[in-house]
Amino acid sequence: xxxxxxxxxxxxxxxxxxxxxxxxxxxxxxxxxxxxxxxxxxxxxxxxxxxxxxxxxxxxxxxxxxxxxxxxxxxxxxxxxxxxxxxxxxxxxxxxxxxxxxxxxxxxxxxxxxxxxxxxxxxxxxxxxxxxxxxxxxxxxxxxxxxxxxxxxxxxxxxxxxxxxxxxxxxxxxxxxxxxxxxxxxxxxxxxxxxxxxxxxxxxxxxxxxxxxxxxxxxxxxxxxxxxxxxxxxxxxxxxxxxxxxxxxxxxxxxxxxxxxxxxxxxxxxxxxxxxxxxxxxxxxxxxxxxxxxxxxxxxxxxxxxxxxxxxxxxxxxxxxxxxxxxxxxxxxxxxxxxxxxxxxxxxxxxxxxxxxxxxxxxxxxxxxxxxxxxxxxxxxxxxxxxxxxxxxxxxxxxxxxxxxxxxxxxxxxxxxxxxxxxxx
Numbered sequence: 075x076x077x078x079x080x081x082x083x084x085x086x087x088x089x090x091x092x093x094x095x096x097x098x099x100x101x102x103x104x105x106x107x108x109x110x111x112x113x114x115x116x117x118x119x120x121x122x123x124x125x126x127x128x129x130x131x132x133x134x135x136x137x138x139x140x141x142x143x144x145x146x147x148x149x150x151x152x153x154x155x156x157x158x159x160x161x162x163x164x165x166x167x168x169x170x171x172x173x174x175x176x177x178x179x180x181x182x183x184x185x186x187x188x189x190x191x192x193x194x195x196x197x198x199x200x201x202x203x204x205x206x207x208x209x210x211x212x213x214x215x216x217x218x219x220x221x222x223x224x225x226x227x228x229x230x231x232x233x234x235x236x237x238x239x240x241x242x243x244x245x246x247x248x249x250x251x252x253x254x255x256x257x258x259x260x261x262x263x264x265x266x267x268x269x270x271x272x273x274x275x276x277x278x279x280x281x282x283x284x285x286x287x288x289x290x291x292x293x294x295x296x297x298x299x300x301x302x303x304x305x306x307x308x309x310x311x312x313x314x315x316x317x318x319x320x321x322x323x324x325x326x327x328x329x330x331x332x333x334x335x336x337x338x339x340x341x342x343x344x345x346x347x348x349x350x351x352x353x354x355x356x357x358x359x360x361x362x363x364x365x366x367x368x369x370x371x372x373x374x375x376x377x378x379x380x381x382x383x384x385x386x387x388x389x390x391x392x393x394x395x396x397x398x399x400x401x402x403x404x405x406x407x408x409x410x411x412x413x414x415x416x417x418x419x420x421x422x423x424x425x426x427x428x429x430x431x432x433x434x435x436x437x438x439x440x441x442x443x444x445x446x447x448x449x450x451x452x453x454x455x456x457x458x459x460x461x462x463x464x465x466x467x468x469x470x471x472x473x474x475x476x477x478x479x480x481x482x483x484x485x486x487x488x489x490x491x492x493x494x495x496x497x498x499x
Contacts, residue, residue: 082140083161083179084147089125090179095166098174099133108182121182128182129160133175136164138248142178145247152219153361155212156244157183157232183243185235185429189228189275199289205233206272206294208242210301213268214309216244222260224249226268228275235428237378237435265302269295309335314352317344334377336362370405373413375431382435383413412454419458424466437461 081090094102099118108121108128119132134142139162146159158181166174189205209231216223223230223244230246253260276291285291308329315322327337343352363380367373375383387408390396396404416437417430428436441457452460 078165078167080164081161082143082164084159085161087125087160090161090163093122093124093131095163095177096168096174098168099131099177127184130157130180130182132178132180134178134248136176139164139176139178142246142248145250145252146180148252149221149244149247154215154219154221154244155241156247157181180245183232183234185432186232186243188232190279198286199294202276202285202289202294203297204240205242206298207301208233208236208240209268209272210298210305212242212244213264213298213302214305217256217261217264217306218309220253220255222251222253222256223247223264224251224267225271226264227271229271234376235432236376237382237432238439239378241376241378261306265299268298268302272298305333308333312352331362334362334364334381336365370402371409371413373409373431375429379429379431379435382438383431386412386434386438416454416458419455420462420466424462427466433466436465440465 079095083090094106099120102120102122106122108123117132117134119130121128121130123129132139143159143162146156149156150158160179160181162176162178164176166176168174205228209226209228212231213223213226225246225248230244232243232245233240234243235241273291273295276285276289276294279285280289280291313322313326323340323342327340330337341352345352361377363384364375364377367375367380367384370387371383373380373383387405390408390412391399391401391404396407413430413434416434420433427433437458440461441452441454444457444460445452
């Protein structure tokens with residue numbers, strides 16, 4: 075390997091030096107390569123093992139590698155869901171001294187898969203819609219910080235389970251630009267790029283017979299436009315009402331919280347007569363439920379997962395009449411007596427199948443369905459054992475993201491004796 079190799083890295087990991095940078099990426103040895111599903115990319119991308127985790131290595135030009143590395147680091151600082159940039163490797167040469175392309179190294183997002191891997195036989199309409207909805211949320215978040223993507227597509231996105239829905243992560247920032255706010259024209263341009271790209275990707279799947287017959291690629295691709303505009307108006311639109319309807323201020327805040335967003339500032343104005351009030355959110359951050367769960371329990375989960383776990387925590391508090399107790403103390407008790415025992419019950423060889431929060435959510439769903447079908451209150455310990463034996467144990471690692479459940483269910487609060495609750499875990 076040439077001594078002129080340059081590594082610009084966000085981490086201190088000497089193992090980076092051990093990878094075969096003196097070889098073209100398509101000739102790397104099998105013992106280095108990690109077999110994981112990949113999306114479509116204009117550049118060669120391969121996964122490799124590094125210090126106990128997996129990295130994605132992309133060959134590209136020096137300028138593009140450095141630019142994308144810096145852009146991803148900036149997006150991380152702005153709390154945008156994206157892959158973690160690890161390093162840029164330049165001045166690569168082979169053993170004969172011939173120049174090789176630069177590479178961008180990112181950390182593989184655990185428990186995530188590209189959209190093409192999110193189906194086993196055929197892509198169902200419900201799944202396709204969930205993917206597009208998740209991408210719409212990501213695009214809104216990017217536009218709110220002034221990021222113009224320029225190549226919005228399912229291929230440039232990774233998806234993770236999020237309690238029956240999906241959470242989308244930006245993978246490719248090569249064409250992105252960060253501005254001091256976007257014009258309506260820039261936003262509409264990104265939206266049209268998304269619509270066209272998604273239609274093309276789904277039509278490609280349909281041509282290969284990999285979509286359900288009921289799936290309409292054009293209708294699904296149009297869905298991102300409707301989902302995006304609905305969310306954008308809710309997050310940024312102004313609202314007028316009579317001064318006697320001040321409850322609508324709290325109602326607006328609650329609607330935004332339910333969408334998973336926090337408001338740091340509201341602009342509230344009254345007209346000259348004082349009879350009309352105009353409200354407009356000023357600064358909106360995503361992750362309302364995730365931040366509350368992290369603050370209360372230390373658990374870092376996706377937004378819908380966090381909402382589901384908080385619902386169980388709130389149900390626990392209501393069931394045992396702990397509403398008047400300190401919220402953090404109740405959360406610590408729930409974590410120690412409910413969540414952690416359930417997670418510990420998973421056998422060691424199955425722990426990599428799902429994230430703990432997603433597994434807990436699915437177990438609650440499994441318990442609820444069994445209780446409904448059997449017309450009895452299924453104990454928690456029984457539900458955990460049943461879920462592990464009949465569901466989790468039969469999943470392949472790659473299949474944890476396949477054929478996901480869709481839709482949201484409302485569960486009645488379960489009233490049980492506190493000692494019985496503890497005996498179940």
